[in-house]
Amino acid sequence: MQPITEHTGRCVALRRSDVDTDQIIPAxxxxxxxxxxxxxxxxxxxxxxxxFVLNDPAHAGATVLVAGHNFGTGSSREHAVWALRDWGFxxxxxxxxxxxxxxxxxxxxxxAVRLPEDVxxxxxxxxxxxxxxxxxxxxxxxxxxxTACGRPFRSTTAPGGCCSTVWTTSA
Amino acid sequence: xxxxYTLAEKVWxxxxxxxxxxxxxxxxxxxxxxxxASSPQAFDGLRSAGRxxxxxxxxxAVEDHNVPTDTTVITDLMGRHQVETxxxxxxxxxxxxxxxxxxxxxxxxxxxxxxxxxxPGMTVICGDSHTSTHGAxxxxxxxxxxxxxxxxxxTQTLALARPKTMAVEFTGEPSPDVTAKDLILALIxxxxxxxxxxxxxxxxxxxxxRLSMEGRMTMCNMSVxxxxxxxxxAPDDTTFAYLADRPHSPRGADWDTAVEFWRSMCTDxxxxxxxxxxxxxSALTPFVTWGTNPGQAVPLTGAVPDPSSVSDGAERASAExxxxxxxxxxxxSMRDIAVDxxxxxxxxxxxxxDLREAAAVLAGRRVAPNVxxxxxxxxxxxxxxxxxxxxxRVFLAAGAQWRLSGCSMCMGMxxxxxxxxxxxASTSNRNYEGRQGPQARTHLVSPAxxxxxxxxxxxxxxxxxxxxxxxxxDH
Numbered sequence: 167m168q169p170i171t172e173h174t175g176r177c178v179a180l181r182r183s184d185v186d187t188d189q190i191i192p193a194x195x196x197x198x199x200x201x202x203x204x205x206x207x208x209x210x211x212x213x214x215x216x217x218f219v220l221n222d223p224a225h226a227g228a229t230v231l232v233a234g235h236n237f238g239t240g241s242s243r244e245h246a247v248w249a250l251r252d253w254g255f256x257x258x259x260x261x262x263x264x265x266x267x268x269x270x271x272x273x274x275x276x277x278a279v280r281l282p283e284d285v286x287x288x289x290x291x292x293x294x295x296x297x298x299x300x301x302x303x304x305x306x307x308x309x310x311x312x313t314a315c316g317r318p319f320r321s322t323t324a325p326g327g328c329c330s331t332v333w334t335t336s337a
Numbered sequence: 338x339x340x341x342y343t344l345a346e347k348v349w350x351x352x353x354x355x356x357x358x359x360x361x362x363x364x365x366x367x368x369x370x371x372x373x374a375s376s377p378q379a380f381d382g383l384r385s386a387g388r389x390x391x392x393x394x395x396x397x398a399v400e401d402h403n404v405p406t407d408t409t410v411i412t413d414l415m416g417r418h419q420v421e422t423x424x425x426x427x428x429x430x431x432x433x434x435x436x437x438x439x440x441x442x443x444x445x446x447x448x449x450x451x452x453x454x455x456x457p458g459m460t461v462i463c464g465d466s467h468t469s470t471h472g473a474x475x476x477x478x479x480x481x482x483x484x485x486x487x488x489x490x491x492t493q494t495l496a497l498a499r500p501k502t503m504a505v506e507f508t509g510e511p512s513p514d515v516t517a518k519d520l521i522l523a524l525i526x527x528x529x530x531x532x533x534x535x536x537x538x539x540x541x542x543x544x545x546x547r548l549s550m551e552g553r554m555t556m557c558n559m560s561v562x563x564x565x566x567x568x569x570x571a572p573d574d575t576t577f578a579y580l581a582d583r584p585h586s587p588r589g590a591d592w593d594t595a596v597e598f599w600r601s602m603c604t605d606x607x608x609x610x611x612x613x614x615x616x617x618x619s620a621l622t623p624f625v626t627w628g629t630n631p632g633q634a635v636p637l638t639g640a641v642p643d644p645s646s647v648s649d650g651a652e653r654a655s656a657e658x659x660x661x662x663x664x665x666x667x668x669x670s671m672r673d674i675a676v677d678x679x680x681x682x683x684x685x686x687x688x689x690x691d692l693r694e695a696a697a698v699l700a701g702r703r704v705a706p707n708v709x710x711x712x713x714x715x716x717x718x719x720x721x722x723x724x725x726x727x728x729x730r731v732f733l734a735a736g737a738q739w740r741l742s743g744c745s746m747c748m749g750m751x752x753x754x755x756x757x758x759x760x761x762a763s764t765s766n767r768n769y770e771g772r773q774g775p776q777a778r779t780h781l782v783s784p785a786x787x788x789x790x791x792x793x794x795x796x797x798x799x800x801x802x803x804x805x806x807x808x809x810x811d812h
Binding site for chain 2: 181182183184186188189192193194196197198199200201211234235236239240241242243244247262264265266269270273274283
């Protein structure tokens with residue numbers, strides 16, 4: 167596991183709520199016996215749509231996924247976290263998460279960041295604006311966050327140091 | 338101020354083996370259920386760390402996710418490889434396994450209880466979200482991912498943050514056509530697909546007390562669809578009657594001691610829940626889902642909702658997207674929605690009582706032309722018991738398929754998947770996009786509604802059906 171203590175990366179907004187782990191990785195890909203190599207499986211169903219946000223070259227290389235509430239609901243498949251990680255995501259920001267997804271994210275060093283709904287919406291807007299071909303804007307909302315450390319906390323320093331110490335994003 | 342403990346707190350506290358400030362509690366695990374889909378990487382991890390399974394005798398493995406239900410030969414190579422890997426891992430670690438073809442094989446959440454492995458006051462872990470099922474016995478049962486499976490295999494413990502508690506009080510007397518499935522679908526529609534986030538639910542009230550163990554398992558099974566960490570029901574005489582004489586239940590004096598202890602597994606009168614939700618079920622009617630998460634449900638007598646009437650922006654967008662995927666028009670009567678397939682089975686509704694309810698509707702009737710109906714028993718033991726009661730003859734005479742046991746069409750991991758954008762009335766637990774086939778459209782229903790739908794060809798309750806052929810012959 168690659169520990170995450172600080173991360174700077176570009177955001178991409180997935181403007182959907184209740185994104186379940188069946189969407190993150192369909193069950194057919196959960197027959198594999200490995201813990202790695204799932205980059206081709208992430209949102210496999212939705213990626214068949216050329217208009218799906220992750221198919222947009224403007225978002226290539228994004229490492230932070232900004233999503234609607236209740237992200238990762240449903241099945242306990244840890245493959246969902248492996249797929250996000252293998253695609254290149256280091257963090258997911260949402261106003262709420264599925265409980266089992268949170269634990270799985272924690273176990274694999276994928277930072278799951280809970281922020282208030284309006285802040286998430288603001289981040290999503292900024293991510294969309296920053297991805298335009300002629301708008302290479304810079305923004306860095308350093309945020310005090312609540313992460314999935316087995317117990318939530320609101321601090322820039324994790325008690326016990328299990329997850330992030332400082333969280334910054336910039337485009 | 339609390340002067341007692343909730344059921345969840347009692348079970349939790351009696352399993353803490355280590356606690357410290359600012360750390361999650363370390364809980365002892367009484368029963369670890371394992372299946373082929375979430376375990377291979379866990380066993381690999383164990384091997385690469387040079388560890389053994391700490392308590393193989395507290396671990397039980399079954400094959401369910403990948404198995405076909407029309408044969409005992411797995412033709413899918415990857416599926417077969419996963420199943421064979423489980424067999425090898427269990428042989429290597431001395432874990433009991435109920436493999437495909439074994440008379441005890443079936444869905445993990447059906448097999449565990451029916452063999453008597455799951456008992457009140459236990460902690461139960463499985464690498465599957467529907468582990469919440471086992472809370473029906475007053476056990477504290479959590480679904481976990483593969484890393485946690487490995488942790489339990491290695492240590493028989495799990496580090497967990499103490500959950501919040503939530504009481505769901507069902508008040509009023511439900512009408513006879515309202516099943517456990519309708520109660521839980523109505524609850525999730527009421528509180529939302531994440532409405533119990535971070536909480537262990539305890540289901541309470543006379544309507545819950547009257548449920549059979551099968552009904553209680555249906556209800557606890559879908560706790561996770563409300564976002565709950567677990568669901569529980571305090572054990573009572575119904576629980577003890579179910580457990581009596583199961584292969585792994587205590588016997589003789591041990592039984593008496595066990596029952597005495599089990600009776601203490603209830604919420605004390607002075608206990609305080611973090612949250613209480615009250616639902617009056619006296620006016621409830623059968624519920625069905627219209628959307629793509631289990632919270633998107635309405636009474637069968639209702640209509641497809643209009644997203645423009647939803648005030649919350651995210652919920653409105655979600656509803657619009659769901660209707661587009663489901664190819665439904667707002668205002669359409671739910672009863673006017675025609676289906677291609679009906680699926681009865683899964684860890685939610687694949688038990689004997691579920692099959693009996695479906696058979697009672699189907700007896701003397703036929704599945705509508707152009708509708709395919711699969712009946713998949715939750716375990717081979719359920720199948721045997723159903724055949725003993727002649728239920729299979731009712732299904733076959735109606736034109737339904739009578740299958741072997743497995744997760745089947747609940748979750749799109751085996752051969753039982755819907756082609757194209759077929760629409761299905763399903764007794765399973767998730768109506769997600771693509772869950773039952775890449776473009777499948779799922780309506781979650783009870784077994785009785787599923788059976789009536791199969792006959793009518795569109796979503797229907799048993800009361801909607803015309804008389805039976807046999808009734809007509811009588812006049």
